[in-house]
Amino acid sequence: MFYRESGDFKTSYIQDQQIFPILQDRMFVAVVAAFAFLVVPFLINDYWEKSVLLPVLIWSLAAIGLNILTGYCGQVSLGTGGFMAVGAYASYKFTTAFPELNLFIVVLLSGGVTAMVGILFGLPSLRIKGFYLAVATLASQFFLVWLFNKVPWFYNYSASGQINAPERLIAGIAVTGPNAPPWATYLFCLTFVVVFALIAKNLTRGRFGRSWMAIRDMDIAAEIIGVAPLKAKLSAFSISSFYIGIAGALFFLVYLGAVEPTEAFGIDKSFLVLFMIIIGGLGSILGSFIGAAFMFLMPVLIKNILVNGLGWSPDIVAHLILMIVGGLIMFFLIVEPHGLAQLWRVAKEKLRLWPFPH
Amino acid sequence: MQDTVREDEILLEVRNVSLSFGGVKALEDISFDIRKGEVRAIIGPNGAGKSSMLNVINGFYHPQEGEIWFDGKLRHRMKPHQVAKLGIARTFQNIALFKGMSTLDNLMTGRYTRMHANLFAQMAWVGPAQREEIEHRQKVEEIIDFLKIQSIRKTPVGKLPYGMQKRVELGRALAAESKLLLLDEPMAGMNLEEKEDMCRFVLDVNEQFGTTIALIEHDMGVVMDISNRVVVLDYGKKLADGSPDEVRSNEEVIDAYLGVSHD
Numbered sequence: 365m366f367y368r369e370s371g372d373f374k375t376s377y378i379q380d381q382q383i384f385p386i387l388q389d390r391m392f393v394a395v396v397a398a399f400a401f402l403v404v405p406f407l408i409n410d411y412w413e414k415s416v417l418l419p420v421l422i423w424s425l426a427a428i429g430l431n432i433l434t435g436y437c438g439q440v441s442l443g444t445g446g447f448m449a450v451g452a453y454a455s456y457k458f459t460t461a462f463p464e465l466n467l468f469i470v471v472l473l474s475g476g477v478t479a480m481v482g483i484l485f486g487l488p489s490l491r492i493k494g495f496y497l498a499v500a501t502l503a504s505q506f507f508l509v510w511l512f513n514k515v516p517w518f519y520n521y522s523a524s525g526q527i528n529a530p531e532r533l534i535a536g537i538a539v540t541g542p543n544a545p546p547w548a549t550y551l552f553c554l555t556f557v558v559v560f561a562l563i564a565k566n567l568t569r570g571r572f573g574r575s576w577m578a579i580r581d582m583d584i585a586a587e588i589i590g591v592a593p594l595k596a597k598l599s600a601f602s603i604s605s606f607y608i609g610i611a612g613a614l615f616f617l618v619y620l621g622a623v624e625p626t627e628a629f630g631i632d633k634s635f636l637v638l639f640m641i642i643i644g645g646l647g648s649i650l651g652s653f654i655g656a657a658f659m660f661l662m663p664v665l666i667k668n669i670l671v672n673g674l675g676w677s678p679d680i681v682a683h684l685i686l687m688i689v690g691g692l693i694m695f696f697l698i699v700e701p702h703g704l705a706q707l708w709r710v711a712k713e714k715l716r717l718w719p720f721p722h
Numbered sequence: 723m724q725d726t727v728r729e730d731e732i733l734l735e736v737r738n739v740s741l742s743f744g745g746v747k748a749l750e751d752i753s754f755d756i757r758k759g760e761v762r763a764i765i766g767p768n769g770a771g772k773s774s775m776l777n778v779i780n781g782f783y784h785p786q787e788g789e790i791w792f793d794g795k796l797r798h799r800m801k802p803h804q805v806a807k808l809g810i811a812r813t814f815q816n817i818a819l820f821k822g823m824s825t826l827d828n829l830m831t832g833r834y835t836r837m838h839a840n841l842f843a844q845m846a847w848v849g850p851a852q853r854e855e856i857e858h859r860q861k862v863e864e865i866i867d868f869l870k871i872q873s874i875r876k877t878p879v880g881k882l883p884y885g886m887q888k889r890v891e892l893g894r895a896l897a898a899e900s901k902l903l904l905l906d907e908p909m910a911g912m913n914l915e916e917k918e919d920m921c922r923f924v925l926d927v928n929e930q931f932g933t934t935i936a937l938i939e940h941d942m943g944v945v946m947d948i949s950n951r952v953v954v955l956d957y958g959k960k961l962a963d964g965s966p967d968e969v970r971s972n973e974e975v976i977d978a979y980l981g982v983s984h985d
């Protein structure tokens with residue numbers, strides 16, 4: 365009854381185009397943002413940082429990236445892990461070659477490098493679609509991981525073949541390395557996620573987003589309306605890869621600290637992010653967040669309850685989790701391609717009319 | 723049907739166009755022209771090559787022989803999105819809307835070639851991108867009012883009934899504000915009332931906006947009512963070309979087409 369649009373008429377197109385057209389939503393988002401930036405840094409500890417907040421933030425960014433490509437532009441990709449690796453190795457090379465370089469810039473540059481690699485591997489999309497494109501991107505996944513294992517220049521000829529994030533400071537405070545305080549790594553990631561989620565929203569609600577969705581929904585009609593498929597697809601590939609590259613850089617620099625490519629950026633990561641956007645909602649920025657949080661936290665939660673709480677065997681629980689994820693994927697693909705984000709919208713739709721449904 | 727057709731001014735001319743797919747000759751040595759401001763009908767039995775002709779005009783098919791002149795200039799081989807920039811828009815025989823997008827977004831996509839905010843402006847939204855968005859939204863709202871589709875503005879078009887989808891597709895083509903509008907069977911599959919509405923819209927577009935229209939239509943009644951001139955195709959060949967009355971009384975046309983038509 366209190367959550368609704370009525371009495372809140374849109375008198376201009378500016379108002380109609382807002383990201384959150386409903387006043388209550390805007391207030392809610394403002395409160396969440398204030399809490400995330402102003403309160404959480406004071407409460408955060410190691411456990412919350414490493415087990416919940418950083419991974420959810422970073423996976424959200426990767427999910428937004430893949431959603432731009434797959435959810436908005438309709439180009440299926442199984443190369444997410446490989447592109448994250450590009451971001452991670454680019455950030456490693458930048459920060460070891462230029463130790464003085466500001467970490468924000470390092471991460472942005474890594475995104476830029478990944479964007480260019482993304483364009484390269486996006487070229488086949490101009491010729492092939494659907495299943496065949498998915499296979500091509502799968503090949504890029506394996507090729508990239510192989511490359512980072514094989515060419516010592518990428519890991520600065522270290523004996524272990526691993527890369528390690530050196531300590532880097534921003535304004536005198538460590539953001540990478542073992543001495544980085546949780547609140548600093550958290551704020552660093554949060555800043556990237558908030559800024560780039562906003563940018564993604566802006567891109568997807570404007571001319572770029574429409575050109576991507578047009579290609580996704582009906583490429584022939586997109587062309588006759590003036591959308592060049594080359595431009596639309598490659599811009600989606602590059603921007604998507606930029607996001608995934610940033611996520612990879614943060615994943616390595618701030619979250620893991622040390623990386624072995626097969627382990628950290630394997631094909632399972634490509635699938636993980638794909639599942640995130642399917643469950644969260646294809647073609648939805650909010651869905652990327654919901655999907656990332658869900659796919660990352662659901663297993664943790666179930667493990668905590670069943671293994672630690674009820675004393676089940678970890679093996680059985682691991683299999684159970686796989687089955688739950690598999691079932692959910694099938695459910696969402698068949699019943700609700702727009703994912704949890706859509707279920708949330710429907711719930712809000714109902715709430716808007718409550719308590720008088722007619 | 724507009725009275726202000728400029729007889730002397732030709733918007734598009736097709737010269738000796740031949741198109742074949744393997745052994746199938748879809749178009750054989752076709753020539754005709756479209757004058758500025760007119761409603762030009764293309765008729766013919768199934769498989770006559772009508773849709774292929776439109777596909778040639780908007781760059782989907784590249785004819786093996788022949789020339790296309792647009793706005794007084796010889797047009798070189800072009801991709802469809804380049805043709806769109808020249809000012810040619812179209813609708814399809816089978817609806818080709820962006821099903822996952824709202825009516826509004828479909829129409830806004832129609833403005834694509836007219837929008838220019840760069841990547842960074844769009845990332846920031848506030849500023850040039852937003853100004854541009856609002857400017858084009860106003861134009862799109864005019865078209866929404868014109869087609870009387872205010873109530874489905876925010877509906878995903880996949881959920882609309884068939885007749886409405888056809889209307890939205892017309893809207894998307896109108897949003898491009900093209901010089902030439904190609905309509906491939908805009909009234910196919912519609913009931914009488916919907917057909918009448920669509921006829922009205924086509925005529926209004928022609929009269930109010932001065933848009934030149936080429937349309938394919940099977941319903942002879944409709945064709946005779948709304949077109950200035952008619953070109954008749956049959957098995958890839960041009961049978962006749964002229965005013966509706968001339969075409970209707972042409973012996974060959976009667977034999978080849980009207981004789982076998984369903985009405």
Ligand SMILES: Nc1ncnc2c1ncn2[C@@H]1O[C@H](COP(=O)(O)OP(=O)(O)OP(=O)(O)O)[C@@H](O)[C@H]1O
Pocket residue numbers: 743746747748766767768769770771772773774775815
């Ligand atoms: N892409 C294509 N590949 C092969 N043959 C084609 C192709 N497009 C059209 N044709 C053939 O060209 C001929 C003309 O087809 P076209 O679609 O232009 O006919 P039409 O006049 O639009 O018919 P309809 O009234 O059924 O829409 C047909 O024989 C068709 O099979």
Ligand SMILES: [Mg+2]
Pocket residue numbers: 772773774815906
């Ligand atoms: Mg046809």
